[in-house]
Amino acid sequence: MITNTLEIDGERLWQTLEVSGEIGKFRETGLRRLALSEEDKQMRDVFVGWCRDAGCSVEVDHLGNIFATRPGTDSALSAVSCGSHLDTQANGGKYDGILGVLSGLEIIRTLNDRGIETKRPIEVIVWTNEEGARFTPPMGAAMAFVGHIPADGVLGAKDSDGITFGEALKSIGYAGDENAANRDYDSYFELHIEQGPILDETNEDVGIVTGGYHSRGMKLDIRGETAHAGPTAMDQRQNALVGAGLVIAAVNDIGWKYHPENGKSTATQIFCEPNLAGIVPEYCRLSVDFRHPDESGAEIMYVEVQQAIAAAAKRAQVTIEVAETWTFGDSMFDDDCIKLLKDTADQMGQSHVDIMSQAGHDAYAMAHSTPVAMIFTPCTGGVSHNTGEKIELARTLPGVNVFLNAIVARANQ
Amino acid sequence: MITNTLEIDGERLWQTLEVSGEIGKFRETGLRRLALSEEDKQMRDVFVGWCRDAGCSVEVDHLGNIFATRPGTDSALSAVSCGSHLDTQANGGKYDGILGVLSGLEIIRTLNDRGIETKRPIEVIVWTNEEGARFTPPMGAAMAFVGHIPADGVLGAKDSDGITFGEALKSIGYAGDENAANRDYDSYFELHIEQGPILDETNEDVGIVTGGYHSRGMKLDIRGETAHAGPTAMDQRQNALVGAGLVIAAVNDIGWKYHPENGKSTATQIFCEPNLAGIVPEYCRLSVDFRHPDESGAEIMYVEVQQAIAAAAKRAQVTIEVAETWTFGDSMFDDDCIKLLKDTADQMGQSHVDIMSQAGHDAYAMAHSTPVAMIFTPCTGGVSHNTGEKIELARTLPGVNVFLNAIVARANQ
Numbered sequence: 001m002i003t004n005t006l007e008i009d010g011e012r013l014w015q016t017l018e019v020s021g022e023i024g025k026f027r028e029t030g031l032r033r034l035a036l037s038e039e040d041k042q043m044r045d046v047f048v049g050w051c052r053d054a055g056c057s058v059e060v061d062h063l064g065n066i067f068a069t070r071p072g073t074d075s076a077l078s079a080v081s082c083g084s085h086l087d088t089q090a091n092g093g094k095y096d097g098i099l100g101v102l103s104g105l106e107i108i109r110t111l112n113d114r115g116i117e118t119k120r121p122i123e124v125i126v127w128t129n130e131e132g133a134r135f136t137p138p139m140g141a142a143m144a145f146v147g148h149i150p151a152d153g154v155l156g157a158k159d160s161d162g163i164t165f166g167e168a169l170k171s172i173g174y175a176g177d178e179n180a181a182n183r184d185y186d187s188y189f190e191l192h193i194e195q196g197p198i199l200d201e202t203n204e205d206v207g208i209v210t211g212g213y214h215s216r217g218m219k220l221d222i223r224g225e226t227a228h229a230g231p232t233a234m235d236q237r238q239n240a241l242v243g244a245g246l247v248i249a250a251v252n253d254i255g256w257k258y259h260p261e262n263g264k265s266t267a268t269q270i271f272c273e274p275n276l277a278g279i280v281p282e283y284c285r286l287s288v289d290f291r292h293p294d295e296s297g298a299e300i301m302y303v304e305v306q307q308a309i310a311a312a313a314k315r316a317q318v319t320i321e322v323a324e325t326w327t328f329g330d331s332m333f334d335d336d337c338i339k340l341l342k343d344t345a346d347q348m349g350q351s352h353v354d355i356m357s358q359a360g361h362d363a364y365a366m367a368h369s370t371p372v373a374m375i376f377t378p379c380t381g382g383v384s385h386n387t388g389e390k391i392e393l394a395r396t397l398p399g400v401n402v403f404l405n406a407i408v409a410r411a412n413q
Numbered sequence: 414m415i416t417n418t419l420e421i422d423g424e425r426l427w428q429t430l431e432v433s434g435e436i437g438k439f440r441e442t443g444l445r446r447l448a449l450s451e452e453d454k455q456m457r458d459v460f461v462g463w464c465r466d467a468g469c470s471v472e473v474d475h476l477g478n479i480f481a482t483r484p485g486t487d488s489a490l491s492a493v494s495c496g497s498h499l500d501t502q503a504n505g506g507k508y509d510g511i512l513g514v515l516s517g518l519e520i521i522r523t524l525n526d527r528g529i530e531t532k533r534p535i536e537v538i539v540w541t542n543e544e545g546a547r548f549t550p551p552m553g554a555a556m557a558f559v560g561h562i563p564a565d566g567v568l569g570a571k572d573s574d575g576i577t578f579g580e581a582l583k584s585i586g587y588a589g590d591e592n593a594a595n596r597d598y599d600s601y602f603e604l605h606i607e608q609g610p611i612l613d614e615t616n617e618d619v620g621i622v623t624g625g626y627h628s629r630g631m632k633l634d635i636r637g638e639t640a641h642a643g644p645t646a647m648d649q650r651q652n653a654l655v656g657a658g659l660v661i662a663a664v665n666d667i668g669w670k671y672h673p674e675n676g677k678s679t680a681t682q683i684f685c686e687p688n689l690a691g692i693v694p695e696y697c698r699l700s701v702d703f704r705h706p707d708e709s710g711a712e713i714m715y716v717e718v719q720q721a722i723a724a725a726a727k728r729a730q731v732t733i734e735v736a737e738t739w740t741f742g743d744s745m746f747d748d749d750c751i752k753l754l755k756d757t758a759d760q761m762g763q764s765h766v767d768i769m770s771q772a773g774h775d776a777y778a779m780a781h782s783t784p785v786a787m788i789f790t791p792c793t794g795g796v797s798h799n800t801g802e803k804i805e806l807a808r809t810l811p812g813v814n815v816f817l818n819a820i821v822a823r824a825n826q
Contacts, residue, residue, distance in 0.1 A: 196644035228798035232795075241682075268652075270654060386639045
C-alpha cells in the first residue's frame with residue numbers, strides 16, 4: 001500500500017454534517033443539541049445506525065460514551081482511537097465536535113470502500129456531554145472514562161431542572177455497560193475545528209495541537225442578606241450581587257492585565273436570588289474562568305483571582321465560597337503522535353502550523369491514559385460556540401485527509 | 414366627644430395580623446404573597462369579608478384596588494382615606510403594608526364598637542401590587558389610580574411567566590369597575606412600619622414622614638455577543654455580563670461616595686443569556702436604583718450613573734441601553750396633614766420624630782391628587798423586605814392610636 005495517498009469522500013462527509021445540522025437546528029444556522037436531550041438521542045441513533053451499516057461493532061458504556069469499532073487483522077493489538085462529541089452548546093454551531101466524530105466515521109467508510117484492512121482496530125468514540133452546557137463539568141464523561149475524576153460525580157450532576165446526568169442517560173436509552181469503560185488503546189487522535197482565527201487568517205491548511213492552555217474555572221457561592229434597597233444604608237447592605245459584580249469587574253481587569261501574554265479571564269454565568277428589582281439579593285452563584293499559555297502564568301492568575309474574590313467579599317460585606325473548581329490543560333500530548341501528524345501533512349504537501357488549544361477537548365482527558373494528538377481545521381473568523389460557526393469543505397478536506405492517513409499509518413505500525 | 418382619647422383593641426389588631434401571617438407563609442416568620450397570586454386572592458377575600466362584617470360598602474376598581482367605606486353623617490362630604498397594600502415581596506415580612514391596611518380596618522371596628530359617627534366617610538384602601546415584586550412598576554396601581562401613569566401600561570405589565578397584570582387580575586376575580594377609579598378624597602393617611610432603624614434605635618414612639626427620598630431606578634439592556642470563553646482573546650470579547658459587572662461595581666462606588674449624605678445606589682436584579690459556564694454571554698438585563706435625600710443630590714447621582722454606564726459599555730465592548738426608568742419621591746406631603754399627626758401625637762403624649770421616607774409608598778401616588786401624610790411605627794432593627802421583619806405590639810400601639818385619632822379628627826372637620 002502506498003502511504004499518505006488516501007482521500008475521503010468530501011461530499012459524503014458533508015452530507016452527514018447536513019443530516020446532523022437538522023437535528024436540534026437552532027436559529028437558522030446553529031444547533032441546540034444539549035447532552036442527553038431528545039435531540040442528542042436522535043443524533044446518537046442516526047450515528048449508531050451509520051456505524052453498524054459500516055460494519056462496526058458498537059458498545060456504550062455507563063456514562064453513555066459510544067465506541068464504534070472496525071476490527072483489525074491482529075486481534076491481539078489495541079485499537080487506534082479517534083473521536084469527539086455530538087452534543088452542542090445552547091447557542092451552538094454545527095461543527096464543534098461533530099466534525100471530529102463524523103470524520104472518524106468517514107475514515108471507516110473510506111477504508112471500507114477501498115477494501116483496506118489495518119493491523120490494529122480503528123475505533124470512533126462519541127464522548128457524552130463534552131460541552132458541559134447541561135451538566136457540569138464539561139468533558140466529565142471522558143475524564144471519568146480515564147479515571148481522572150469519579151464516575152459517581154458525573155452521573156449525579158444535575159441540570160438546571162434538577163434532572164441528574166444518570167437519569168437523563170437512562171431516559172434516552174444510552175446507559176450502557178460499566179465494563180465497556182475498561183478499554184485499552186494504542187493511541188487517540190482528535191480532529192476539531194480550531195475555534196480560533198489562526199488558520200483562517202494565515203490560510204494554513206491544518207493546525208497541529210502541541211498542547212493546551214492552562215485553564216481553570218470556579219463557581220462561587222456568594223451569600224449576603226435580603227433587605228429593602230431603599231432605606232438600608234450602604235454600610236448595612238450585604239448585597240450578594242454587588243459581591244458578584246466586584247468579582248466580575250476584577251476578573252475582567254486580570255484578563256486584560258495578562259492579555260499581552262495571551263492570558264484571559266472572564267465571568268460567564270450568574271444566578272441571583274431572590275432577583276427582584278429593589279430587593280438587596282441574598283445569594284449569587286457566579287462562574288469565572290481564566291486561561292494562560294504557561295502553567296506559571298495560570299498559577300499567578302489564580303492567586304490574583306483569589307485575592308480579588310477576598311477583596312470583593314470585604315467590600316460588599318458578603319461571604320464568598322469557592323464551591324467548585326475545574327482545571328484542564330495540564331496533560332501533555334504525545335510527541336510521537338504529534339510528529340506523525342506533522343510528517344503526514346508534510347508528505348501530503350499540506351501546510352501546517354503549531355497551535356496551543358485554548359478550549360477544552362476530550363483529548364485532554366484521554367491524554368491522561370493514552371498517547372494523544374489533535375489536529376485543527378479552519379473555521380471562518382474563528383467563530384465558535386455561536387450559531388454563526390462556519391466551515392468550508394475545501395478548507396476542511398486537507399485536515400481530514402491528514403487525519404485519515406495518520407490514523408491508518410498508526411494502525412499499521 | 415373628647416378628642417385624642419380613642420384607643421384601638423390591640424389584641425384584635427394582632428389577631429388580624431396573625432390571620433394574614435398564615436396566608437402565603439414563607440420560611441417560618443415570613444410571607445410570600447405576590448400580587449394577584451392565589452395567596453393574594455385569599456387575603457383579599459378575608460379582608461373584604463372583615464370589612465363587610467364591619468358594615469362597610471366595598472368597591473373594586475379596574476386595577477384591583479379595593480375601597481372599603483364607612484359612611485359619614487354628611488353624604489356631601491368627601492372621605493378621609495387611609496390604606497396601604499396586602500401584597501408582599503417574594504421573601505417578604507408580615508407587616509410591610511399589611512399593618513397599614515389592618516390598622517385602617519381596626520379604626521372602623523373601634524368606631525363601630527363605640528357607636529361613634531364621623532361627618533366625613535372613612536375609607537380604607539388596599540392598593541394592588543405596591544411591591545412590584547411580580548409586575549413592574551411598584552406602586553403602579555396607585556400611580557394609575559391618580560392618573561400619574563397610564564392604566565394601560567399597568568394592566569399590560571407581564572410577570573416573569575409572561576402573564577399580564579390584567580390577566581392575573583381577572584383570574585383571581587378582582588378586575589372591577591373602571592368608574593370606581595373616579596374618586597375624590599378629602600385627604601389620605603398611611604401608616605407603615607419604618608423599614609429603617611431610627612425609631613428602634615432612638616426609642617421614639619412614632620415617626621412623622623416629612624417627605625420622601627428622591628429615588629430613581631432603571632433597567633438596562635446590555636448586549637454583546639456569544640463566544641467561547643476559551644479561545645476568544647480579551648479584545649475580541651463582547652461580554653454582556655462583564656458590562657453588567659462593571660455597572661454594578663461603579664454604581665456601588667457611587668452609592669458609597671454619597672453615603673455621607675445618606676445617598677445610596679445599588680443593583681438588585683440580573684438576567685443573563687445564554688448564562689452557561691464557559692460561554693461569553695450575549696445579553697444581560699440589570700436593574701439599578703439610587704436614592705438621595707435632596708433632589709439635587711439625586712440629579713448628580715443620575716449623571717454619574719449615566720457616565721458609569723457609558724464607561725462600562727466602552728470597557729466591555731457592549732451596548733447598554735436604558736430600557737425603563739422609574740422615579741418617585743418628588744411629590745410633597747401636605748403641611749396640614751403632617752401638623753395634624755404631630756399635634757395629635759403631642760396631645761396624646763407620644764414622642765415623635767421627623768423622618769424622610771427612603772422606600773416608596775402608595776402615599777407618594779396619592780400625594781399627586783390629595784393632601785397626604787404618613788406615620789411610621791417601629792420595626793425591630795429596621796429590618797424589612799426580609800422574612801425576619803418583626804414588630805412589637807406595645808411599640809406599635811402608640812402609632813396606630815395617633816393614626817386613629819388624627820383620622821377621626823380630620824373626618825369631623
